[in-house]
Amino acid sequence: MFDTLTDSFTSAIKKIRFHDDEKALKKALAELKKALLKADVHHKVVKELIDRVELDTKKAGIGKDQFLDAMRFTLHDLLKSEGHQGFVFAANPPTVILMTGLQGSGKTTTTGKLATYLKEQKKKKVLIVAADLQRMAAVEQLRQITEQIGVDLYEDEATKNPVEVVTAAMAKAKSNLYDVVLVDTAGRLAIDEELMSELKQVRDAAKPSEIFYVADSMTGQDAVRTAQSFKEQIGIDGVILSKYDGDAKGGVALGIASQVQVPLRFIGAGEKMADLEVFLPDRIVNRLMG
Numbered sequence: 001m002f003d004t005l006t007d008s009f010t011s012a013i014k015k016i017r018f019h020d021d022e023k024a025l026k027k028a029l030a031e032l033k034k035a036l037l038k039a040d041v042h043h044k045v046v047k048e049l050i051d052r053v054e055l056d057t058k059k060a061g062i063g064k065d066q067f068l069d070a071m072r073f074t075l076h077d078l079l080k081s082e083g084h085q086g087f088v089f090a091a092n093p094p095t096v097i098l099m100t101g102l103q104g105s106g107k108t109t110t111t112g113k114l115a116t117y118l119k120e121q122k123k124k125k126v127l128i129v130a131a132d133l134q135r136m137a138a139v140e141q142l143r144q145i146t147e148q149i150g151v152d153l154y155e156d157e158a159t160k161n162p163v164e165v166v167t168a169a170m171a172k173a174k175s176n177l178y179d180v181v182l183v184d185t186a187g188r189l190a191i192d193e194e195l196m197s198e199l200k201q202v203r204d205a206a207k208p209s210e211i212f213y214v215a216d217s218m219t220g221q222d223a224v225r226t227a228q229s230f231k232e233q234i235g236i237d238g239v240i241l242s243k244y245d246g247d248a249k250g251g252v253a254l255g256i257a258s259q260v261q262v263p264l265r266f267i268g269a270g271e272k273m274a275d276l277e278v279f280l281p282d283r284i285v286n287r288l289m290g
């Protein structure tokens, strides 16, 4: 995990002797640049980061500790992004969350994980809505997950229209006083007009408090690009990074934070229902820097 930013980078930095000179700093910055590019961080962002680390190190007086502190500070600042971490409850329940993402990104699993988090840690009454009617196995997958975690599921096998499902589910959620409604929407293998137009209809029927985008960390810059496109087309309020346990490069969090500029809310790091953590910039910086 995170080999690129930690192992090769830290060993290169160890070899550099800082004698209060600019040459050492240039070398260290070059190593940092290499590590960030390898980690899939966009080159424009890399330049901004490097410039800031250089400036801050010089301000503090050139030295290894000063360089590492400046780097830690810069990465933390980037990941912090304006907005919230974790879950925000609407003033008037139910809080409705639209779960979006490409097929295979881990959206359905993440919906189950989020429900588990809300039920176990926040003691909330959660309803999951099966509005992914494109993928045959999605409803069955949700049946198994909701049974396992003891959360209610709204499904309707009689219709193929997700808008009908969502409309009926919202009425049920209100009359049965659910605290949170998680709507699992359909994904596709790639973004297409049909997907976006269905999503817009489902969004307008659900009137979500927030829209979450589930990004597969293992897809690197693709995840960043797709998140950007969802942001432009339907609007997203938060990103959940799934499969962070398998992210060989570690740069996707930096990419989303810097390019998409939507708050990172949670991290999924495993296949189990308990494998969801609130996104904490400190923890990620520690992992990135080793």
Ligand code: GDP
Pocket: 101, 102, 103, 104, 105, 106, 107, 108, 109, 110, 187, 242, 243, 244, 245, 246, 268, 269, 270, 271, 275
């Ligand atoms: P969907 O098509 O987006 O709904 O994707 P699924 O929820 O069905 O997930 C696709 C695959 O990714 C499944 O095999 C999940 O078990 C797996 N998966 C989801 N989240 C994670 C995660 O955080 N870590 C790992 N290792 N696997 C995950």
